[in-house]
Amino acid sequence: MRVADEDPREGDGSFDATARIVDAGGTDDDGTVEAALRPRRLSEFPGQPKVRDQLGLVLEAARRRGSPPDHVLLSGPPGLGKTTLAMIVAAELEQPIRVTSGPAIQHAGDLASVLSSLVEGEVLFLDEIHRMSRPAEEMLYLAMEDFRVDVIVGKGPGATAIPLELPPFTVVGATTRAGLLPAPLRDRFGFTGHLDFYEVADLERILQRSARLLSVPADADALAEIALRSRGTPRVANRLLRRVRDWAQVHGSGHVDLTAAQSALSLFDVDEVGLDRLDRAVLEAMCRRFGGGPVGLSTLAVAVGEETDTVETVAEPYLVRQGYIVRSPRGRLATPMAWQHLGLTPPPGAQPPLQLPEASDGGRFG
Numbered sequence: 001m002r003v004a005d006e007d008p009r010e011g012d013g014s015f016d017a018t019a020r021i022v023d024a025g026g027t028d029d030d031g032t033v034e035a036a037l038r039p040r041r042l043s044e045f046p047g048q049p050k051v052r053d054q055l056g057l058v059l060e061a062a063r064r065r066g067s068p069p070d071h072v073l074l075s076g077p078p079g080l081g082k083t084t085l086a087m088i089v090a091a092e093l094e095q096p097i098r099v100t101s102g103p104a105i106q107h108a109g110d111l112a113s114v115l116s117s118l119v120e121g122e123v124l125f126l127d128e129i130h131r132m133s134r135p136a137e138e139m140l141y142l143a144m145e146d147f148r149v150d151v152i153v154g155k156g157p158g159a160t161a162i163p164l165e166l167p168p169f170t171v172v173g174a175t176t177r178a179g180l181l182p183a184p185l186r187d188r189f190g191f192t193g194h195l196d197f198y199e200v201a202d203l204e205r206i207l208q209r210s211a212r213l214l215s216v217p218a219d220a221d222a223l224a225e226i227a228l229r230s231r232g233t234p235r236v237a238n239r240l241l242r243r244v245r246d247w248a249q250v251h252g253s254g255h256v257d258l259t260a261a262q263s264a265l266s267l268f269d270v271d272e273v274g275l276d277r278l279d280r281a282v283l284e285a286m287c288r289r290f291g292g293g294p295v296g297l298s299t300l301a302v303a304v305g306e307e308t309d310t311v312e313t314v315a316e317p318y319l320v321r322q323g324y325i326v327r328s329p330r331g332r333l334a335t336p337m338a339w340q341h342l343g344l345t346p347p348p349g350a351q352p353p354l355q356l357p358e359a360s361d362g363g364r365f366g
């Protein structure tokens with residue numbers, strides 16, 4: 001697929017948020033396709049009605065005042081549209097966007113050079129903002145509040161801080177772990193939007209649009225099946241659509257129908273309720289190896305051979321949301337639903353404790 005713009009995370013960091021898809025055929029590199037499938041305006045963004053309405057209001061008010069809006073923090077599990085919304089913020093404000101991420105900013109100097117080159121009104125997108133170094137965080141919240149950074153010149157006792165005024169700009173921070181952000185940084189964001197898993201109907205709309213952009217002929221019941229089995233996540237839905245399209249091209253006429261959807265999803269280990277290999281591995285480990293829990297996160301991660309962070313930010317939020325596991329201060333517990341899904345009988349007395357308030361940033365319980 002050829003697009004007028006590339007995913008900024010793969011380029012030099014600058015990006016024209018108003019650019020459009022120019023050609024929906026051709027190559028099929030996942031990153032490029034993902035970028036091309038992003039909605040470009042708030043009005044094209046299905047799902048997340050609350051965040052969309054709130055953000056729409058904040059942006060419209062700023063536009064009418066003719067000044068940059070408050071800084072925006074977007075949190076939620078991967079693939080739900082945080083980057084997409086950051087691009088939309090810039091497009092709605094008709095401002096350029098600069099893209100960087102927490103892991104890329106390890107020194108305050110890295111941040112100072114980004115900040116000092118911002119132009120007035122620019123949007124600075126900081127992905128994985130919870131992974132920035134502490135000195136950079138401190139510099140950031142001064143910059144967010146006072147539009148100023150102190151550039152340190154020299155070393156040791158002779159070092160001096162030279163204040164550098166910055167033009168007003170808007171930070172859009174994205175995080176899968178809002179709980180890890182220090183309070184002073186969190187407090188600098190005037191608007192926080194928490195993205196939740198999507199309703200199936202919204203995923204269907206997303207898939208209909210994606211099929212159209214990819215020129216994939218598809219039946220409504222096939223798209224509904226993919227939507228149902230996409231873990232409430234647009235990125236997963238779009239990826240599954242591409243695998244179903246592959247199946248239809250190799251085994252059929254290229255037309256995506258229900259048979260193609262069901263066959264491809266089963267080939268790629270997506271079960272009838274949409275759980276994937278990692279989800280099932282987590283449930284299997286909890287029920288078969290740890291008797292349903294409680295089990296600590298790191299023990300669970302070792303048991304399934306994954307990074308703790310992957311289990312915590314990718315698998316767990318959806319399993320908790322769907323009611324397969326619950327978190328407790330003593331660890332994770334499998335619910336009767338998990339046992340049932342695996343075709344196992346829960347041990348007597350395996351009643352889940354009361355569900356604690358959801359912490360999909362995953363930061364609260366070890």
Ligand SMILES: Nc1ncnc2c1ncn2[C@@H]1O[C@H](COP(=O)(O)OP(=O)(O)OP(=O)(O)O)[C@@H](O)[C@H]1O
Pocket residue numbers: 033034035036037038039045046047077078079080081082083084085127174176206234235236238
């Ligand atoms: N509301 C939406 N409508 C249509 N497509 C969407 C929507 N949200 C996300 N997508 C699609 O899903 C893909 C992933 O979205 P995005 O990169 O914005 O997620 P993210 O939350 O930033 O993920 P990560 O935390 O991994 O960076 C996008 O490329 C886009 O194609």
